[in-house]
Amino acid sequence: MFRQLVTPVADNLPLSFLLATLPIVTVLLLLGVLRRPAWQASLAGVAVALLLAVTIWQLPAGMALNSIAAGATFAAWPVMWIVLNALLLYNVAVASGSFAAFSDWMVQHLPNDRRVALIVIGFSFGCLLEGVAGFGTPIAITSALLITLGFPAVEAIVFTLMFNTAPVAFGALGSPIITLGAVTQLHDVALGAMVGRQLPIIALLLPFYVIAVYGGVRAIRGVWPVLLVAGGSFASMQFLSSNFLGYALTDVLSSLASLICTLLFVKLWRFAPDPAFALRAVEPSPPAPAAATNGLKGWLPWIVLSVTVILWVHLKVNAIGEQKLEWPGLHNAIFITTYGKSYAAIWSFQPLATGTAILVATIITALLVRLSAAQLAAAAKRTLRQIRLPLATTMTIVGLAYLMNYSGMAYTLGVGVASVGPLFPLLSAFLGWLAVFLSGSDTSGNALFGNLQVVAARQLDLNPVLMAATNASGGVLGKMISPQNIATGTSTTDCRGQEGAILARTFKHSVFLTLVLGVIVMVQQHLLPWMIPS
Numbered sequence: 001m002f003r004q005l006v007t008p009v010a011d012n013l014p015l016s017f018l019l020a021t022l023p024i025v026t027v028l029l030l031l032g033v034l035r036r037p038a039w040q041a042s043l044a045g046v047a048v049a050l051l052l053a054v055t056i057w058q059l060p061a062g063m064a065l066n067s068i069a070a071g072a073t074f075a076a077w078p079v080m081w082i083v084l085n086a087l088l089l090y091n092v093a094v095a096s097g098s099f100a101a102f103s104d105w106m107v108q109h110l111p112n113d114r115r116v117a118l119i120v121i122g123f124s125f126g127c128l129l130e131g132v133a134g135f136g137t138p139i140a141i142t143s144a145l146l147i148t149l150g151f152p153a154v155e156a157i158v159f160t161l162m163f164n165t166a167p168v169a170f171g172a173l174g175s176p177i178i179t180l181g182a183v184t185q186l187h188d189v190a191l192g193a194m195v196g197r198q199l200p201i202i203a204l205l206l207p208f209y210v211i212a213v214y215g216g217v218r219a220i221r222g223v224w225p226v227l228l229v230a231g232g233s234f235a236s237m238q239f240l241s242s243n244f245l246g247y248a249l250t251d252v253l254s255s256l257a258s259l260i261c262t263l264l265f266v267k268l269w270r271f272a273p274d275p276a277f278a279l280r281a282v283e284p285s286p287p288a289p290a291a292a293t294n295g296l297k298g299w300l301p302w303i304v305l306s307v308t309v310i311l312w313v314h315l316k317v318n319a320i321g322e323q324k325l326e327w328p329g330l331h332n333a334i335f336i337t338t339y340g341k342s343y344a345a346i347w348s349f350q351p352l353a354t355g356t357a358i359l360v361a362t363i364i365t366a367l368l369v370r371l372s373a374a375q376l377a378a379a380a381k382r383t384l385r386q387i388r389l390p391l392a393t394t395m396t397i398v399g400l401a402y403l404m405n406y407s408g409m410a411y412t413l414g415v416g417v418a419s420v421g422p423l424f425p426l427l428s429a430f431l432g433w434l435a436v437f438l439s440g441s442d443t444s445g446n447a448l449f450g451n452l453q454v455v456a457a458r459q460l461d462l463n464p465v466l467m468a469a470t471n472a473s474g475g476v477l478g479k480m481i482s483p484q485n486i487a488t489g490t491s492t493t494d495c496r497g498q499e500g501a502i503l504a505r506t507f508k509h510s511v512f513l514t515l516v517l518g519v520i521v522m523v524q525q526h527l528l529p530w531m532i533p534s
Helices: 013-020 022-033 038-055 061-096 098-109 114-132 137-148 153-163 168-184 188-195 199-245 250-268 288-314 354-368 373-407 409-418 421-439 442-459 464-481 483-490 499-526
Strands: 323-326 334-336 346-349
Touching: 013 022, 013 409, 022 038, 022 373, 022 421, 022 499, 038 061, 038 373, 038 409, 038 483, 038 499, 061 098, 061 137, 061 288, 061 346, 061 354, 061 373, 061 483, 098 114, 098 137, 098 288, 114 137, 114 153, 114 168, 114 199, 114 250, 114 288, 137 153, 137 483, 153 199, 153 464, 153 483, 153 499, 168 188, 168 199, 168 250, 168 288, 168 442, 168 464, 188 199, 188 464, 199 250, 199 464, 199 499, 288 354, 373 409, 373 421, 373 442, 373 483, 409 421, 409 442, 421 442, 421 464, 421 499, 442 464, 464 483, 464 499, 483 499
Parallel strands: none
Antiparallel strands: 323 346
């Protein structure tokens, strides 16, 4: 059995920590500074990590390659299986005219203002897609929708990425919280409630922050009531649902509350239009019967998707035929020195996973909109072209995360951060941020560092529920810079190869918002401990 080395460089934690950061620094430099495509940056990160894992952390080469293969397999199924079918649904909506009808409906029912469009589509509607499917789905679909409304492609992806933070911890019907509870042995209900006492603050501020980034103080001044309604309704329902109703449907309920309240508000609210923020193309409203038909056609794919996935998970269809496969040559072959136990390597293969539910929703949608077999085949062919680079990027970056995890590099980073003592609550958010940057998923990020947060909390006499929840909350803010998410966002646009430019625009906001969360956690730990559920 291979025993992980936490301080392999002269038994010195700071030096070991610095070396362990090299794969991450490589990815960030290639993406954000040299502006290389995400798949190239991810591949370079894997190469650096592989060299360090074998030579410095002394992981046998066979195990190192095996861990990359395990991560790549998990990335392909279930993660990219979800994204593949979500893109297919998007292409079916485009081919049938439903996507154009949805865009027209938005133009007809929203004020002539790009700020409001950003809030309704990027925030409220995007959060609904995250709550139902997750794993990058809202980035691809909502950015494409914003582009049809006249937003530049890079701009649409950047702001969609920034908005795709508030719902992530409860995304895919609570998968991140379920995973966090499993790896930490803490009560998942308490963890969900704690996350629900952190992220609503971010959700309330997020519309104001993003619109300020988009157009400055002037942009906020004109539409602040809309921002308050959108963020306030989402934050309120997120808190209520996660603490009193159950966390699984938290984001679905929160986004629906935000979407409904915001759409109703902009119908009733009157404000002076600002020509500087007018939508670039506004079609005249069609007659009422046509408008109603157009609206139904536009909303149909997303209604079918939401209902299908919610019923699928509620009825536990996804668990039918599930097989838990022990990864050969890796399962329990490594001893985690930090935790004092062997490292399991189990791949849960669900033939009827959430991605399959989205495929069923796509087929139902195709039948309802009467898409021909030839059109469906063309949509599938287009989807396969779109998914190639995101698939390569995701398999590579998750392979990197698994390699860092099984070699011990990830634990060197975690122990290094935990060594800061009283400042750990501040940096705890950055551990979650780092995990999701690497893995692209809050679910995977919780599996990576969730238990490490608990170990550090107990060593430092901090609340383990708070620190574990912070891993999930911090992870959502790493989502906007994850190569996987950025690559998925470019899949439906003409921005392939511009992932570096997108990362450069989101990185500082990701760090700043994570710092804000860290301050919130410090206050909750040291000044408001009564807020932490037992």
